Each structure stands twice: as C-alpha cells, then as structure tokens.
Amino acid sequence: MPINFFDGACKTESNKSQFGLCDDTPPPEKPAYIDENDQSKWIGKVINPSNKDVDFYAIDNCVEILKADGVSKESRCDGMLHFDNSIVFVELKMRGSSGWLVKARTQLTITLGKFQLDNNLTDFDKIEAYACNGLKPFANQGNNTELQKFKDDTGLIMYAQQDIAL
C-alpha cells in the first residue's frame, strides 16, 4: 500500500512571513509542527517573504514507514513543507552530539527514498532538503563530503542550516 505523505491529520499550516518548525520533547512520540509565536521553541526557521500558503506535514511519529521486514520502524525525517508545487524535507535536531548531520542526512535520504516509491520527483517544481539544528544555526564545521554524499544518494542538495528560505 502506498505511503500517504500528505495526511491531513499530520498537517499544520501558516502563511506568515516568518514561522518556526518545532519538535517538542517529551513526549517523544509527538509529531513536529508549525509554530508562529514562541521563537524559543523553533528549531527550523522558515523565511516566507511573499506570505505563501505553506503546509507542514509531519512524517516522524505520524506517517508509518516500515523497514523491509514489515515490522520495525524506518528511521525517517521529521516532516516536509509543501507550498506552490514545491517540497522541502526537513530534519530537526536539538543538542545533537557530533555526528548529528550524518544522522540527519541518513534520515532525509531514507525518507526521500520512500517518498520516491509512490511519487515522481519530476512532478514537483522544486525539491530540497534541510537539516536544521536549533543549537547549531550555522554548520559548526565543514560538511563538504556529507553534502556530496546526500547529492550522490538522492540527486538533491541538502542544506545544513537553521533558516529555510522559500
């Protein structure tokens, strides 16, 4: 059965010129969501100067993605932004130890792979991926080869930064 990445139950939305993406813990099973008010909770910050209508679909803890064994859960990214005919996959990290980007890249790569099973990437105008870290708004070290690995695995560009400019 195809995985429904556009499940209305997982959706939060905004058209503000700036809003945040949050992933509160605990409890860990709560899906990620959009927040327009409390900047202290924002892990990813979406810059939306033309006030586009943006939907955020949580994936982790909302969409069931299983491994090939059909039982255990696949490691996936936190969600995706959908606006116009574009998609931005997002992984949100807080207080990640060293290696946070390697983990984020893996989650984004797996999710994209699953997404591609039922969706044709060329149907979209733009597909991007962001690995945001609330405590590391800018890449804290050179990540050249991580970016290259993502490009090799998915054909897409992964941005390792907190601000997501639409």
Next chain:
Amino acid sequence: MSKIKIYNFGPIKQGYHDNDGWIDVKKVTLFIGNQGSGKSTIAKLITTFLWIEKALTRGDYNKKWFTRKNKLKNQFLTYFRLENYFPNADDVNQPYIEYLGDSFHIIFENGVLNIEEVKGKKYPLPQIMYVPAERNFISYVKNTKELKIASDSLREFLTEFEKAKDEIKSTIKLPINNVDLEYDKLNDVLNIKGKVKDTDYKVRLIDASSGFQSIVPLYLVSSYLSNSVKKQSLKQSEPMSADELDRFKKNAEEILSNNNLTYEQQRVALSILSSKFNKTAFINIVEEPEQNLFPSSQREILNALLDFNNMNEGNKLIMTTHSPYLINYLTHSVKASIVYEKINKSANKSELAEKLNKVVPIKSLIKPSDWAVYELNENDGSIIKLDNYKELPSDENYLNESLGKSNDIFINLLEIEDLCQ
C-alpha cells in the same frame, strides 16, 4: 613523484603505517596535527632531501661528498636546526629516512647517506623555497639588510624577499582587502595602499596589521619565484645539455676548492652560478599559510598559492597548517576541478566556466589525484593519510573535528546549566 619514509626522527616515531611507509609528495601536500607532532619536521626533511637531490643531479657536489659520515647531521640538518633531533647512540630506535625522487634514491641509516641514481625519469630542475613560520619578522624591522638572523632558513628567505622587492616595477595588487603593495625603492620601504569610504590611505608595512605582515613576504616571494621559474621554463624547456653540465661542474669545483671561501660563501656562490641554469619547477614549502589571517583571507592566499603552483607542471606546494578552513578551501578546489571537467564536456561551457570561476578561481583548481593530506599524532609519533570520499578530502580530519568539538563544549555547558536547581 617524490616520496619519503621517516622513522624515529624527532617527534616522528612510528611514521606512516600504510603504503610500506611511503609518504607521497604530491602536487599539493598538507601536513596537519597538534603542535609538536612533527609537521614542520617532515616539511623540513622533504626540503633537505629535495636540495640534496638537486645538488646531486646538477653536480654541485658528488656522491662521495654526501656520503661522508655525519654529513647530513652536521651540515644539512643544521640549516633547520634539526641536528639535535637524533637519539643517543645507544638507543635502539635510530633514525631511518628514505627518499625516492625522480633523479636519486637516498637512504639515511646508521648516520650515513647511501645514494643511488634513478634512471629514465624526467627531472625538472626545481627552485626550492622553504617559507618559515617566522617570515613576518622581516615585515616589522626597518632595515632588513642590516638584520643579523640566526635562522638559516629565514636568511635565505630574506635573500629572495630582497630580490622580489627589487623586481617590483609598479604597484602589486594583494589578494586580500582590495589593497595594493607599493615599493618605495629610494627609502627601501614597502607600503600598503587602499581606500576606506572613497578616501585613499597609505600605511607602511612595518606599521600595518599582522595579517599584512604575514601575507606580504609569503605572497611576494612566492609570486616572484613562480613567475621567475615560469619565465625560465618558457625560455628553455629542455634540460641542461651535457656541455652545460660540464661547464657547471667545472665552475662548481672551482668554488668548492677555493679555501678562501667559508661554507656559507661557497653556498651563495653556487647559488649565483646555478641561477644561470634554467629551472623548470618551483617547489614552495610553506609553514602555516594562514598565519594571522581572517578565514576569507586564508582562502585568498591559498588560491594565490595554488595559482602559482599551477603555473608549471612540475611545481609543488607543500604546506603545514592548523587551519580547518584551509582544508575546507582545499576541498573546494578539488570539487571545482571535478565540476570543471564536466563543464568542459557540456554545451554551455563558457557560461558555466564563468560561473565556476566566481566561486573558485579556475587558475586555483586541484586535480583529484594531485592532493594528499597527512595527519600527525604527537602521542605515538604516527602518521595517517586523510581518507577521501569520491576523491574529496574527508570532513573527518583532526582540524574539522576540533572545530565541531567547540559546539559540543557549549552543549555541555547548557546541560550543566539545566541541572541548576
């Protein structure tokens, strides 16, 4: 390509474990590691063996002269003050150094050099320059000519610096801060000229910021020597003829047999003599190119050094560094070279090349097979070669990891803060 094996010399103990111990000296070679791990020691040993190979090839001295007991220790290593890096005679771990170049194979063992000729390989006669870390010293003294310098390597660098100054015909654009370098020959003063908000300013190098004092000697000498070698190689790309070699040997013997000359004077005389013979490669060995520079300026000086390095096929750039930025910029030059290959095969070649040039200057590219980064560990005196991901230098290098750790320390502080009641 030259290569070197080093065991039990100064901070280097175990040496390099892979590749049968051979450290490749590629077109661009970097040594990174903590202070005291032996980065400079390797760079200095490579320089020493390159000199010996050059002197042997050109016939400045013969094999017999070099193979006298303690020649390396007492005459060559004193240049870099490495003569005291030898362990006691009763130590079982005695130094072993082996160098394999395009012209000579040299082994140093039990205090003696063993030398064998390598036949059939092309050997471009190199101009070898060791740029010492203390180079900025010459920028903040008023009269460099009267300077008494204890360091031989700095003295030689100073000689080239003076020659480079004499060659300045007009202002030189420096690669940083959008400023020019001007030489007032009459007063023997170097000035930095620039603009702040449409107002011109001029400041003497002696009074300028430490970044300029670091970059000017490095840039000036590297530019002068790479261009001089380029000119020489354009004039005559062929190696020395047998007749030239004979003439050189005769003149060199006269200098060496002249007992009125000190060793240092003989060396200078040989250098003047050898300048008559064309050099076709510039080997630039630079200690910490990043010295006193802001990250973006580090990028500019690296790109300039790479540009000089690409002027001749046989040129080499060997660097030691503490800068994670430098490794990242190096990665950009390798990636840009891979992209450039693709651009050359694409239809919109000129448009894309222009685009690429704005990101990484096309003159500063590094071919994927032309780089090597070695990481030195001061705890056990070992050396490892930095891994690559699809020909790109791995992010997982000592310097990059150190940069990442600074955020981990901050996270530790936040965690402790959270524990406060």
